[in-house]
Amino acid sequence: MKSIKVTSALVALLALSLASCASPTSGNSTTSGSGSSKYTIGFAVSTLNNPFFVAMENGVKSEAAKEGVTVIVDNGNNDPATQLNQVQDLIQQKVNVIILNPTDSQSLSSAVKLANQAKIPVITLDRSVSSGTVATFIASNSVQAGKMAADELVKALGGQGEVIDLQGTVGTSAEADREKGFSDEIATAPGITVVARQTANFDRSTALNVTQNLLQAHPNVKGLFAQNDEMALGALKAIQQAGKSGVAIVGIDGEQEVVNDIQQGLIYADIAQQPTQEGVLGVQSAVKLAKGETVQATVDSPLQLVVKGTSFKGF
């Protein structure tokens, strides 16, 4: 009995302390534009715990304000079940269009099918769903990003030298596509040898260790491609701590930390995605759909090459 009391007291204490630091982030709706708002758009975002998606949300909100449409933002907190409920709620509220940035491409297919039944068009952002009808899918082209990164690396090395390829988490579409774009393009440069292709799981600390190991095996490396910015930053630490200089690093994503390092000359280039732009394109397509106009099935969100001197803030 006593132990049960102690436990429940501890649980209560914990719940209290959690409640006190929780902040209301989900389900806030923004009414933009005063009288002119004819349309209501639902935006179901996978998470707002990541700067990438926060930037996307900003893009959606600012464009909605410009177009004078109302937008309801739902944060799925990376949980497919939560997001499914949120999409159902949006359908109940009879929004004109749903912009969905799915937490999971499998689970959210059922949400898209529900919207299809209710005849509400769905736009997917950054990731799409595996089934159900999607009016338009807006994302940056990962194959293209890999290709651009290869071109920058070739340019940095003057077409000569050994390079390392740090891969993301195997089994993800981002890894497969970025790898394809990079591999196919780097193969066209006869002077460049990819001496190692190793995964570092899109993770900074893993990349630090893997790069340290690879520098042991390949001391003459002149360039390094990291499939995302987190790994580029880990690789940079490994290269600095090994006391090496003159290794050109190219990453993908557009993280602010990397953009800063590029301006300082520590990282050579970055292929930046533009989540804000994805949000803007999403709202533009949504308005077209609401007016009954047609839209393209897929839209490539533009990639931005960032090198020293490029004025780009990153996210």
Added chain:
Amino acid sequence: MMKWIDQTKRKTTSARFNLGWMQKYHLGPALGFVIIFVALSITSRSFLTVHNLLNVALQTSVNALLAIGMTFVILTAGIDLSVGSILAFSSAITAGLLIGHVNIVLASVIGLVVGALAGLLNGLFVAYGRLAPFIVTLGTLTLFRGATEIYTGGVPIFNLPEAFSSFGAGALVGIPIPVLVTAVIFALGLLALQRTTHGRRIYAIGGNERAAFLAGIPVKRYLMAVYVICGALAALAGLVLTSRLGSAEPTAGFGYELDAITAVVLGGTSLFGGEGTLWGTIIGALILGVISNGLNLLNVNSFYQDAIKGVIILFAIMLDRKRAS
């Protein structure tokens, strides 16, 4: 030839293959380590160099610190699944303080205290709440990760002072500082477990908690203590990682609890408590370290790495299979 795997014939066959002495002194993990070490020395030109071996030691230090703490917990027949999240949370706190220009030593100490307090919370639930350690730490695994996400807003904390990096990236007489720190912690842990009454009591609790209680050992206090040690060491591992990276990641330490548990089990410590050594744990951690290093040096295709790792781990555990009984 592989007949000795057969559980029912274990005792007689192990004598026939003269593995008895090896098991008696828990040399299974060490043998596994030596085999992997020799194999890599032959297959990779870059493996057997002083620089690379120091590299492996440096990379192993984070997991070794976690695994040392985990050994204390597992010896009491407990488990701590929350170490990766404690690492992330305490690192974020330290990094946040450093960004706010708090003195480096003070910020680090506060990080360690946060880790110890997180461990204390686990210990309270386990010892006084009488809840299963697996359930408690499964809960705090999520709780501390959530707290980290709230604190960091999902964004890495970077631009930490240069002087802080000299802890993780620096070296003393050629040996990386994290390796020296791990060695000191290992020595202290070994001393505590093998040479003090406290250590013997921890073994006794894991062996038979009821008997230990009846023998007058303050079981609850010891249970709390092992989780506090584990939490504090997770925070120390976090300091090492953060200073090596020069930034605190909200995703840091994700899944590290499994690596730590693997190292402990590879080292021959029984998950049922009461049996095992820190020597085994450190060898277990080194086995994992050389495998990762070796797979990189040999440029093994990323798709095959996890499977190969799994096979090697199972093989190493088989060498010490007496534990399974």
